[in-house]
Amino acid sequence: MPAPAHPFVSRSGGARRLEPVVFGISRAAAYLILVCGAAVFLDIVVKGGATVFQTRAPFVNVAFLSEAPESLYVFEWEGRQMRLGDREYRAFKQAHPAAAAVPAESYVYSSGGIFPCIVGTLLLVVGSMSIALFLGVCAAIYLNEYARDGRFIRCVRLAIINLAGVPSIVFGLFGFGMFVIFFGWNVSLLAGWFTLAFMVLPVVITASEEALKAVPIGFRVGSLALGATKWQTIWRNVLPYALPGILTSSILGIARVAGETAPIMFTAAYVVRDQLPWQVERAMDGLFEGVMALPYHIYVVSSKIPQNEFTERVQYGTAFVFLALVALIATTSIVLRNRLRARYKW
Amino acid sequence: MTEPSPTSQPPDPAVFPVHKRRLRLLGLTVEDCIQAFFGGNAVISVVVLGLITFFLVREGAGFLGQNRGNLSIYRLAGLEYVDHLRRQAEDHTALTRYLSDLRLRSLNALTGPGGMELEAANARLAAFDAFASGFEDAADPLRGLVSELSEVAAAIKTRHLVIEDKKEERRQLLAERKLEEAAAVVIPEIDFAAELRPIRDSLPAYRVVNRDLAARLGTLLAALPRLAAPEFQPRVDRFIALARDFLAGFPAIERDLEAWDHTRPVSAGEAFPAFVFGRDWLTASFWQDWYGIVPLLTGSFLVALVALCLAVPLGVGAAVYVNQVASAREQRLIKPGIEFISAFPSVVLGFFGIAVLGQALRALSQQPWLAWMPGFPYSERLNILTAGCLLALIAVPTIFTLAEDALNNVPRALKEASLALGASRLQTTVRIVLPASLSGIISAVLLGLGRVIGETMVVLLCAGNRIAIPDFSQGLGFIVEPVHTMTGIIAQEMGEVVRGSIHYRALFMVGLVLFVLSLSINYSAQHIVRRYRLPSS
Numbered sequence: 001m002p003a004p005a006h007p008f009v010s011r012s013g014g015a016r017r018l019e020p021v022v023f024g025i026s027r028a029a030a031y032l033i034l035v036c037g038a039a040v041f042l043d044i045v046v047k048g049g050a051t052v053f054q055t056r057a058p059f060v061n062v063a064f065l066s067e068a069p070e071s072l073y074v075f076e077w078e079g080r081q082m083r084l085g086d087r088e089y090r091a092f093k094q095a096h097p098a099a100a101a102v103p104a105e106s107y108v109y110s111s112g113g114i115f116p117c118i119v120g121t122l123l124l125v126v127g128s129m130s131i132a133l134f135l136g137v138c139a140a141i142y143l144n145e146y147a148r149d150g151r152f153i154r155c156v157r158l159a160i161i162n163l164a165g166v167p168s169i170v171f172g173l174f175g176f177g178m179f180v181i182f183f184g185w186n187v188s189l190l191a192g193w194f195t196l197a198f199m200v201l202p203v204v205i206t207a208s209e210e211a212l213k214a215v216p217i218g219f220r221v222g223s224l225a226l227g228a229t230k231w232q233t234i235w236r237n238v239l240p241y242a243l244p245g246i247l248t249s250s251i252l253g254i255a256r257v258a259g260e261t262a263p264i265m266f267t268a269a270y271v272v273r274d275q276l277p278w279q280v281e282r283a284m285d286g287l288f289e290g291v292m293a294l295p296y297h298i299y300v301v302s303s304k305i306p307q308n309e310f311t312e313r314v315q316y317g318t319a320f321v322f323l324a325l326v327a328l329i330a331t332t333s334i335v336l337r338n339r340l341r342a343r344y345k346w
Numbered sequence: 347m348t349e350p351s352p353t354s355q356p357p358d359p360a361v362f363p364v365h366k367r368r369l370r371l372l373g374l375t376v377e378d379c380i381q382a383f384f385g386g387n388a389v390i391s392v393v394v395l396g397l398i399t400f401f402l403v404r405e406g407a408g409f410l411g412q413n414r415g416n417l418s419i420y421r422l423a424g425l426e427y428v429d430h431l432r433r434q435a436e437d438h439t440a441l442t443r444y445l446s447d448l449r450l451r452s453l454n455a456l457t458g459p460g461g462m463e464l465e466a467a468n469a470r471l472a473a474f475d476a477f478a479s480g481f482e483d484a485a486d487p488l489r490g491l492v493s494e495l496s497e498v499a500a501a502i503k504t505r506h507l508v509i510e511d512k513k514e515e516r517r518q519l520l521a522e523r524k525l526e527e528a529a530a531v532v533i534p535e536i537d538f539a540a541e542l543r544p545i546r547d548s549l550p551a552y553r554v555v556n557r558d559l560a561a562r563l564g565t566l567l568a569a570l571p572r573l574a575a576p577e578f579q580p581r582v583d584r585f586i587a588l589a590r591d592f593l594a595g596f597p598a599i600e601r602d603l604e605a606w607d608h609t610r611p612v613s614a615g616e617a618f619p620a621f622v623f624g625r626d627w628l629t630a631s632f633w634q635d636w637y638g639i640v641p642l643l644t645g646s647f648l649v650a651l652v653a654l655c656l657a658v659p660l661g662v663g664a665a666v667y668v669n670q671v672a673s674a675r676e677q678r679l680i681k682p683g684i685e686f687i688s689a690f691p692s693v694v695l696g697f698f699g700i701a702v703l704g705q706a707l708r709a710l711s712q713q714p715w716l717a718w719m720p721g722f723p724y725s726e727r728l729n730i731l732t733a734g735c736l737l738a739l740i741a742v743p744t745i746f747t748l749a750e751d752a753l754n755n756v757p758r759a760l761k762e763a764s765l766a767l768g769a770s771r772l773q774t775t776v777r778i779v780l781p782a783s784l785s786g787i788i789s790a791v792l793l794g795l796g797r798v799i800g801e802t803m804v805v806l807l808c809a810g811n812r813i814a815i816p817d818f819s820q821g822l823g824f825i826v827e828p829v830h831t832m833t834g835i836i837a838q839e840m841g842e843v844v845r846g847s848i849h850y851r852a853l854f855m856v857g858l859v860l861f862v863l864s865l866s867i868n869y870s871a872q873h874i875v876r877r878y879r880l881p882s883s
Contacts, residue, residue, distance in 0.1 A: 019772040023671045029663030029682050030672075033742050037687040040698050040739070138387035146381050147388070159392040163870035165793070166861060167800025169833045170398065173840070173857040177401035181845070198394050205391065231380045259691030262833070263803035266840050295693045295803075302697040303807055315701065319694050327688065 041323075050322020051313050063113055064317055069272065069297075070112035072310055075104035083310065085111035109272075109301050110311045114318050116276055121325065123189060123277055124268060125258050128196035132257075133250060135197065136204030143205070144212040145220075145234055164202035166270055169262040171199045176266040184297030187290040189277065192268020200253040207249025211242040244340040254329050258322075261295040269296035294322040377445050402861060406854030408846075414617040416848060420634050423503040424545045427606050428495045429634075430599055431552070435492050437592055438485045444585055445478045451576055473571035485564040487555045495545050500633065502541050509533060510863040523805060542608055545642055549603060563593060620857060626811045627835070629849050639859060641815045645730075645829030648816065649805055650798040652734025652825055653741055657798075658791055660738070661745030665787075668746075669753040670775050681750075688743030695736045696807030704732050704808065711826070720822030726810060729828045733809040737801055739793040748793060752786020753779060785878035792871035796864050802833040809834060832856050 052061050070086040077099060084092055093099045116123045147153045175195030215238050223233040252271075280286045301315050308334040364555050374382070420426055449471060456467040512533050519528035567589055570582070624638015624788070667678050704727035711722040721731075764774040780787075810828020818824055836853050843850040 016770060019770055022772055022776075023667065026667035027671065028661040029660045030684075031668045032669070033660055033664055033687070033739075033746070034680065034683045036739055037683065040690065040695065043702055044694065044699065135387055135390055138384050139390060142381075142384035142388040146384060156388050156392055159395045161872060162865055162868050163395055165393050165796050165800075165864050166395075166398065167796075167802070167833060167864050169800065169802045169836050170402070170857050170861045170864070173405075173836065173854060174398045174401050176840070177405045177854070178397060181405075182401070201391060230377055253689075255689045259689070259693070261691075261693045262837055265837055294689055298693045298697055298805060299807070302700050303692075304673065307701060312701075315697065319697055322691060323694060324689065 009290060011091030042317050044316065044323060046318075047312070048316040048323075050323075052320055061317075065113055065118070065321070066115050066265055067113035068116050068274070069109040069114060069314070072110035073104040074106045074107070074310055075099070075102045077102065083111075083143060107305055107310050109297075109305065110314050114294070114297060114314070114321060116273065116292040117294045117297040117318070118321065118325065120269075121258060121275060121294040121322075123291060124192050124196060124264065125254060125329065127189065127193040128200070128257050129254060131193055131197035132200045133203045133246070136201055137208050137246060139201075139205050140208035141210055141239075143208050143233060145230075145238065147218060160202045160205055163198075164206075166199075166264075168199060168260045171195055172263040172266055174198075178265055185273060185288060187266070187270065188288040189268055189291055190287045192264045192291075195263045195267045196257045196260070199260065203253045203256060204250060207252065208242070208246045211245025211249060212238065214245055215241045226309050244337045247337045247340070251329075255326055258326050258329065259295060261299050263292075264293055264296060265299075269293045271296075271300055294318060294325065298322060351815060367549065371606050375562070398861065402854055402858045406858050409621070409637075409848060409851035409855045410614070410617045411534070412851060413615060413620060414612055414681055415636075416635060417620060418612040419503060419506055421610065421612060422608050423506060424495070424499040424542050424608060425503060425634050426607075426854055427542075427545055427603065428492065428499045430602055430606070431488065431495065432493045434599055435485060435489050437595075438488070440484045441585070441589055441592060442478070444588065445481060448581055449474060449579065450583065451581075455577070472865060475569055477566060477569075480566050481563065484559055488559055491548065491552060491555055495509045496546050496633075502536070502538070506536060509536065521584055530721070535856070538608055545750065552603065556600065560593055560596055563589065573659040574691055601650050617624050619832070621852070625815060627830075629839070635848070637848070637855075639832070639856060641813050642832045642835055642856065643859075644815050645809065646799055646805075646831040646833070648730050648824065648829060649733045649737060649809055649831060650795055652730055653737035654791065654795060656735065656738035657741040657794060659743055661742045661790075661794070664742075665746050665749035665753055666775060666780070668733060669750050670771070670779065682857075684743050684746050687739060688747075690739075692740060692801055693803040693807075695739060696804045699732050699736045699804065699808035700728070703735060704728050707735070721824070721826035724826040726826065726828050728808050728810040729826045730809065731825050733805050735803045736808060737798045740801055740804065741798050745790045745794040748790030749783075749787045752783040752790060755786065756782045789871035789875045792874070796867040796871070800833060800860065800864050802837050805831045806834040806837050811838065832860050836860075 023098065051064060053059055054061055073082075073084050073086070073089040075082055077096075082092075089104070109200065143153065143156065175191055175198075178213075179185050179191035179194055180187060183191075219237045220233050223237040224230070228236070268290050270292055273290065273292055277286050277289065277291050280289065298315070298318050301311065301318060305311050307315075406534045452471060453467055455472060457464055458463055460530060462470070463466070474774055514532055516528045516531040516533065519525075519531065567586060570586065584614050619639055621639055624636055626636035626638050627641055628634075628636040664680065664684065668677055672680065708724065708727050708774070710716060711719070711724050716722050731771055760778055760782055761774055764778040765771075769777070809831055811834060812828040813830045814827075816824035816827040816829060839849070843853065
């Protein structure tokens with residue numbers, strides 16, 4: 001193509017030749033990040049999927065999802081390698097008394113399933129998110145609907161921003177010092193709820209405020225002009241429309257609550273507990289007992305037991321279920337948001 | 347649109363017929379109560395921040411007093427005195443290690459390709475070996491003295507601790523109002539001056555040992571056999587210099603020992619610097635526990651440094667690409683993709699590091715074509731590099747999202763003006779858009795740093811958990827050494843310590859340092875954004 005002969009033609013210079021190189025590098029950076037993320041994700045999904053799914057009906061490894069963790073015993077029996085869980089191993093030894101003499105290697109937590117951990121994580125998420133949403137939405141209502149700019153409000157906002165930057169392990173120490181020791185709740189579900197709730201509070205407040213800001217001012221003005229009180233306005237004309245946004249915001253919070261290990265390490269998580277949280281004598285006792293939780297279980301099985309073919313099953317399986325659970329909770333609140341949003345349009 | 351305020355001006359019914367009786371509680375209307383309720387919720391974040399500070403200080407503050415006690419008994423029981431000698435013996439051991447390293451190198455050089463047989467080489471080094479063993483044996487009397495005095499000092503310390511336990515027992519009995527039992531607890535006093543006499547009286551013996559050692563080493567050094575290979579001469583010279591320094595330090599040690607006084611009190615001001623500048627974190631040791639945060643702090647910062655070195659170019663580069671170059675379709679792919687990474691739980695990343703990345707990086711480091719990299723090849727699977735790579739993945743979404751926001755906030759007019767003046771896209775990006783958004787990008791990097799410093803599970807699982815300050819003498823090679831971090835040590839040791847013990851309080855102090863550090867990082871990030879905000883945005 002012949003170059004046009006006008007004076008503004010772009011000259012080819014060093015800068016021009018450099019441009020595709022520099023932008024190419026930045027593009028490579030963007031895709032490298034995605035590739036790294038995908039590599040981690042696929043590794044967990046592929047190897048964990050092998051534990052959780054199976055080729056025969058019902059295609060899902062029900063035992064893994066519905067049983068408690070057990071020790072795994074590996075031994076040679078009549079020329080075959082046997083891998084039995086704790087209960088099976090004991091039954092086997094009763095059936096074949098000679099098996100007791102065969103040396104068996106044991107791996108803790110490597111057999112059975114992770115049902116108590118799933119239950120524990122769900123309880124932690126539901127409880128702490130309820131607390132955090134209640135406190136967070138109320139705080140956001142005050143900040144957006146009532147407060148006038150002033151020294152006090154600036155102070156509150158500064159506290160919110162700074163609270164968001166506090167490391168999760170510091171929240172763990174705080175929860176340990178306050179709830180576990182000072183209030184005497186010991187390592188319990190309740191202590192975990194409050195520790196996690198305070199940790200996600202800034203996320204919930206910031207996001208709820210955004211959602212409240214998105215409600216048009218006319219809704220408030222119109223309602224007040226018709227004689228409604230401030231509270232009636234907020235309750236009837238602001239909150240319902242802000243709810244979808246608030247729920248979306250809580251997705252971020254849920255991912256954080258479910259994913260953090262450090263805050264629950266000394267406040268709510270047990271390494272192992274035989275009873276499920278509701279198997280207690282009185283209903284209130286359930287609140288003052290710790291639970292097993294998926295993230296803590298992953299920490300335990302990846303640091304306290306060796307890495308080999310026998311333990312890999314439970315390690316990857318737990319990680320996969322954990323990722324899937326976080327994704328599931330997030331999807332639920334996205335669906336919920338879309339339903340609510342379809343109802344209100346402005 | 348605002349309702350009439352009932353407190354300031356009661357509406358006159360004649361003028362304003364719409365009137366409603368308001369229910370009042372303690373002089374407040376229902377509306378006021380509701381507002382106060384919401385206001386109370388808003389205060390919670392301030393309260394939580396205050397409570398965090400309060401409880402960290404409440405549990406951690408006792409550390410200073412306890413550490414002072416810990417340091418005083420170190421002095422009172424003579425452990426400090428013995429440690430002077432022990433350090434001398436350790437310096438000597440370091441010199442012998444230098445010698446054996448030198449021997450290994452010369453042996454390798456001699457038996458290397460085209461070299462001689464092993465026996466011949468050993469024979470060649472016989473003179474050197476005689477020197478080395480003579481050098482090593484010279485310190486035997488010193489080592490004997492150290493172990494002898496160690497036992498004395500440790501015995502004094504044990505007795506002191508037993509007495510402390512008894513005092514504690516009596517205090518508890520008194521608290522329970524069991525006065526007779528409390529009176530029955532016999533608490534013997536230790537006469538430290540008398541107890542320390544064997545240690546103090548060893549000074550003349552030590553002088554003799556020292557003089558002998560100096561004389562023997564002096565003669566040995568004067569007759570240092572020459573190594574065959576001339577390329578080792580600089581190392582030999584270095585050894586001689588080190589050994590002379592070692593000898594020159596003897597009089598200072600003797601002076602220290604003479605001036606040493608077990609009654610010199612440990613001032614309250616010493617306990618805090620011992621924590622902040624202490625180079626050892628040693629717990630549950632039979633000799634002396636040290637609580638110094640420096641190794642943990644260096645560990646945290648080195649891991650964060652490696653993570654940021656990877657994450658900043660990637661995150662900022664991706665942000666520039668997405669914001670300035672990418673088409674709308676690519677943006678829709680990349681932005682949610684990177685935000686998805688931020689939802690990865692950190693413990694899953696830590697597990698990935700243990701299960702996959704550790705081995706993969708080690709295998710990579712053993713490739714011959716990567717031997718130029720500092721520290722490669724290495725054998726420790728879990729180290730700064732492994733943890734840093736994973737932390738980079740955690741920091742990237744934070745840095746990317748915030749940097750992209752900052753780029754987005756640059757006024758369109760700036761970019762358009764630059765393009766209209768004939769600048770190319772690259773020139774506009776590098777000279778106009780990036781400088782204009784620099785404050786935002788720096789604050790994004792700072793917040794990424796805060797995220798990385800505070801991250802627990804990845805470093806706990808992947809950083810190797812060795813409490814030591816890495817060896818910086820090999821240049822960049824430190825990145826493949828295992829370290830321990832502030833977050834990691836809290837998570838690892840908190841579950842095992844006795845409540846109220848000095849170790850427990852020391853962990854809360856580490857938590858307090860972490861808290862203050864993250865607050866200041868966060869604050870400076872906000873400050874930078876506010877200070878350098880563009881006038882139009």
